[in-house]
Amino acid sequence: MAGDEAFSALGAVGRKFRPFAPTHAEQVLLMELAGRRLVIKAGEELAFSDRAPQFAYVIHEGWACSYKQLADGNRQIIDFRLPGDFLSLISLFLHRPEYNIVTLTDIVASQISTAKLVSVFRQSSLLAEGVFWVLSRDMAIVAEHLVNVGQRDAIARTAHVLIELGYRLHQVGHGKATSYECPLTQKDLAEALGITHVHLNRVLRYLRDRELVSFNGGMVVLHDLTALSRIADFEPSYLSGR
Amino acid sequence: MAGDEAFSALGAVGRKFRPFAPTHAEQVLLMELAGRRLVIKAGEELAFSDRAPQFAYVIHEGWACSYKQLADGNRQIIDFRLPGDFLSLISLFLHRPEYNIVTLTDIVASQISTAKLVSVFRQSSLLAEGVFWVLSRDMAIVAEHLVNVGQRDAIARTAHVLIELGYRLHQVGHGKATSYECPLTQKDLAEALGITHVHLNRVLRYLRDRELVSFNGGMVVLHDLTALSRIADFEPSYLSGR
DNA sequence: CGGGTGCTTGAGCTGTATCAACGTCTGTGG
DNA sequence: CCACAGACGTTGATACAGCTCAAGCACCCG
Numbered sequence: 090m091a092g093d094e095a096f097s098a099l100g101a102v103g104r105k106f107r108p109f110a111p112t113h114a115e116q117v118l119l120m121e122l123a124g125r126r127l128v129i130k131a132g133e134e135l136a137f138s139d140r141a142p143q144f145a146y147v148i149h150e151g152w153a154c155s156y157k158q159l160a161d162g163n164r165q166i167i168d169f170r171l172p173g174d175f176l177s178l179i180s181l182f183l184h185r186p187e188y189n190i191v192t193l194t195d196i197v198a199s200q201i202s203t204a205k206l207v208s209v210f211r212q213s214s215l216l217a218e219g220v221f222w223v224l225s226r227d228m229a230i231v232a233e234h235l236v237n238v239g240q241r242d243a244i245a246r247t248a249h250v251l252i253e254l255g256y257r258l259h260q261v262g263h264g265k266a267t268s269y270e271c272p273l274t275q276k277d278l279a280e281a282l283g284i285t286h287v288h289l290n291r292v293l294r295y296l297r298d299r300e301l302v303s304f305n306g307g308m309v310v311l312h313d314l315t316a317l318s319r320i321a322d323f324e325p326s327y328l329s330g331r
Numbered sequence: 332m333a334g335d336e337a338f339s340a341l342g343a344v345g346r347k348f349r350p351f352a353p354t355h356a357e358q359v360l361l362m363e364l365a366g367r368r369l370v371i372k373a374g375e376e377l378a379f380s381d382r383a384p385q386f387a388y389v390i391h392e393g394w395a396c397s398y399k400q401l402a403d404g405n406r407q408i409i410d411f412r413l414p415g416d417f418l419s420l421i422s423l424f425l426h427r428p429e430y431n432i433v434t435l436t437d438i439v440a441s442q443i444s445t446a447k448l449v450s451v452f453r454q455s456s457l458l459a460e461g462v463f464w465v466l467s468r469d470m471a472i473v474a475e476h477l478v479n480v481g482q483r484d485a486i487a488r489t490a491h492v493l494i495e496l497g498y499r500l501h502q503v504g505h506g507k508a509t510s511y512e513c514p515l516t517q518k519d520l521a522e523a524l525g526i527t528h529v530h531l532n533r534v535l536r537y538l539r540d541r542e543l544v545s546f547n548g549g550m551v552v553l554h555d556l557t558a559l560s561r562i563a564d565f566e567p568s569y570l571s572g573r
Numbered sequence: 574c575g576g577g578t579g580c581t582t583g584a585g586c587t588g589t590a591t592c593a594a595c596g597t598c599t600g601t602g603g
Numbered sequence: 604c605c606a607c608a609g610a611c612g613t614t615g616a617t618a619c620a621g622c623t624c625a626a627g628c629a630c631c632c633g
Contacts, residue, residue, distance in 0.1 A: 157478045160564050165478040179467035182460070187471045187569060211456060214449070218424070221466070225421035228470045229429045235477045236399045236407040239525030243589070274611065283481030288589055290613060322402050327429060485621070516579065530621055532581060574633105581628075589620085596613075603606085 099123060101173030101261035102147050102199075108331045109219030118209050118216060123147045123199040135176060135190040142180040144200045148172050151196030152272055156280070157188045166281035168230055169193075169254065169273070173261040175223055181206070194272045222331055229327040238283040241322065243292050246282050248321035251302060251309055256328055271309040341365060343415030343503035344389050344441075350573045351461030360451050360458060365389045365441040377418060377432040384422040386442045390414050393438030394514055398522070399430045408523035410472055411435075411496065411515070415503040417465055423448070436514045464573050471569040480525040483564065488524050489534050490563035493544060493551055498570055509553040513546070 099106075102123050110116050126149060129135070135153070136142055153170040167188060170176055180186045181203055210217040230253075237249050259266040275293070279286040296302040301317055303310045311317055341348075344365050352358050368391060371377070377395070378384055395412040409430060412418055422428045423445055452459040472495075479491050501508040517535070521528040538544040543559055545552045553559055 155474075157474070159478070159482055163482050165481040167474045167477060179470050182463045182467040183471065184573070185568065185571070187467075188474060207456070207460075210459065214453060217452065217459065218449075221424045221463070224463070224466050224470070225424040225429075228421050228466070228473065229425065231470065231473050231477060232397075232399070232409045232430060235409060235473060235480060236401070238477060238481045239407040240401055240405050276611080285590060286612085287591080287614090291589095294613085326427065329427070331426070518579075527622060528579090529581085529623080533621090536581085576633095577631090579628105579630085581626100583624105583626085585623085587620105587622075589618105591618075592616090594614085596611100598611080599609090601606100601608085603604100 100149055101171075101263075102149065104261055105173045105223070105330075106216075106219055109215050109222070111215075115213050115216055118213055122201055122205060122209055123149075125199055126197050127200060129192050129196050129198060131192050131194050131196075133192045135192065136180055136186045137189055142177055142184075142186045144202055145178050145181045145206070146176040146198040146200055148174050148176065149197040149199065151198075152193040153190055153196060154193055154277070154281075155188050155190050164280055165283065166277065168227070168234065169281065171254075171257055171261065172263060175201075175227070178220070178224060178227070193277065226328075233327050234281070243282065243284050243288060244295060245321045246284070247278070247289065247292050247296065248302070248317045249323055250278070250281060251304070251311060252314070252317055252321055252323050253328065255309065255311060256325055260328070260330065267311040267314050269309055270307055271304070272307060275304075342391055343413075343505075344391065346503055347415040347465070347572075348458075348461055351457050351464070353457075357455050357458055360455055364443055364447060364451055365391075367441055368439050369442060371434050371438050371440060373434050373436050373438075375434045377434065378422055378428045378430070384419055384426075384428045386444055387420050387423045387448070388418040388440040388442055390416050390418065391439040391441065393440075394435040395432055395438060396435055396519070396523075397430050397432050406522055407525065408519065410469070410476065411523065413496075413499055413503065414505060417443075417469070420462070420466060420469070435519065468570075475569050476523070485524070485526050485530060485534050486537060487563050488526070489520070489531065489538065490544070490559045491565055492520070492523060493546070493553060494556070494559055494563055494565045495570065497551065497553060498567055502570070502572065509556050511551055512549055513551040514549060517546075 099119065102119075106119055110119050135146065148170060150172055153176060155167040155170060155176070156164050157167065158164045170190070176190050176198070206220070210220070237246050241249060254271065255264070255266045255269050258264050258269045264270060275289050276286040279289040282289065284292075293302070293304050297304070300312050302312065317323070341361065344361075348361055352361050377388065390412060392414055395418060397409040397412060397418070398406050399409065400406045412432070418432050418440070448462070452462070479488050483491065496513065497506070497508045497511050500506050500511045506512060517531050518528040521531040524531065535544070535546050539546070543553070543555050545554065559565070
């Protein structure tokens with residue numbers, strides 16, 4: 090039922106977990122965890138602050154984001170979640186919906202119950218380590234976003250996330266590091282960067298005028314990755330695979 | 332050797348892990364993990380970007396912080412690490428020193444090797460869950476810092492961290508939620524908030540003038556927690572125990 | 574007593590926010 | 604097929620939060 094062939098059908102998830110599922114047994118477990126797919130429409134709230142979390146998810150296709158809503162109506166996007174990424178993992182362990190999650194496109198995902206996850210842990214400490222690794226990497230990403238927002242100006246910040254997204258997508262086999270489809274609106278991106286969408290618009294014009302980046306019609310192109318990486322002080326070690 | 336009595340000697344760590352170590356067996360394991368204490372002097376770098384991480388630590392006494400150094404000389408403090416908190420956990424799983432850690436005071440801590448940690452996991456899935464929980468909570472804290480820096484102005488930001496620190500210290504039995512010893516310099520705090528120490532100084536004066544906070548001689552006093560919580564839009568659910 | 578570290582304050586500048594308006598595209602119903 | 608609404612992007616004018624640079628102060632420790 091589930092062999093190497095089926096495993097490789099896991100796509101982005103398989104790519105991410107390969108180091109933690111070297112044997113057939115582990116691949117079967119992983120298939121059980123993430124084999125069953127469902128489609129979720131764009132704009133769905135998968136976790137919301139007042140509901141206890143039942144499930145985590147793994148994304149096979151599409152984009153989502155985690156965010157926190159503030160009392161004054163503003164929101165901060167914590168991270169964009171891409172194919173291969175988990176959703177809601179930490180809420181599962183905290184037994185509390187720590188932040189909201191909304192899909193940005195239609196997505197294909199697998200729903201993961203706590204029970205199933207725990208049972209997988211018991212059966213394979215290697216896969217448990219894999220989940221630890223995923224959580225740690227997500228943490229490193231959020232920490233880098235904090236550095237970005239805390240220390241860099243709007244231009245560097247913008248460049249940094251755009252490079253990061255290309256890098257991460259490329260890692261899971263989507264697009265090239267220097268050009269990728271991107272469903273984000275300027276408002277979304279601004280909310281991740283902690284700047285207003287008006288100002289982001291000017292920043293994007295600046296980057297476009299200097300032929301560094303184009304962000305247009307759902308497509309991001311990084312025309313000069315070297316120059317951009319310098320501007321953004323981008324250092325990819327926090328993203329590298331296990 | 333290690334019983335309830337010894338367990339309760341674990342102090343901050345014991346308090347945090349109580350839900351994950353209900354039986355004698357688990358308490359013994361936890362003692363093995365965190366029983367052996369060592370003292371580390373203030374200002375020591377425990378993890379540095381160019382060294383592979385060998386150990387994680389749990390703090391019994393004292394403060395540390397995790398931070399990232401930028402090329403331009405600035406640094407962003409990711410989180411202050413207090414008694415009961417782990418250091419370097421994610422670096423252990425990433426097999427890479429993801430960010431730097433430095434002690435802010437002399438600390439008492441236990442060193443934890445990967446091997447020991449893995450062996451504990453195998454012996455108690457409840458304790459493994461506990462470590463998952465710790466990691467998730469740390470993640471929630473960093474995410475909240477991102478929200479803080481991304482969306483709130485300097486005054487709200489400052490109030491928010493000062494409340495958070497009081498809350499966290501109180502949770503592990505240090506000081507009261509509204510007053511605690513705090514070894515941070517204004518520069519440290521500013522680096523966590525993503526503002527300059529000059530500006531932080533003015534913010535602190537503002538808060539002092541309105542008799543909301545005093546930050547002085549290593550002592551923080553929150554004179555009006557209600558007003559502060561309103562200013563900071565502080566909502567403690569991200570810190571609540573398991 | 575001298576030098577270092579941290580705190581405080583002032584003056585002027587700049588990056589980003591705010592407010593407001595207009596343009597463009599897409600989908601929808603008459 | 605046109606009219607319209609709504610979402611998204613663009614641009615300008617103005618305001619202000621926070622930064623930079625610079626100097627002086629207070630304290631502690633050797």
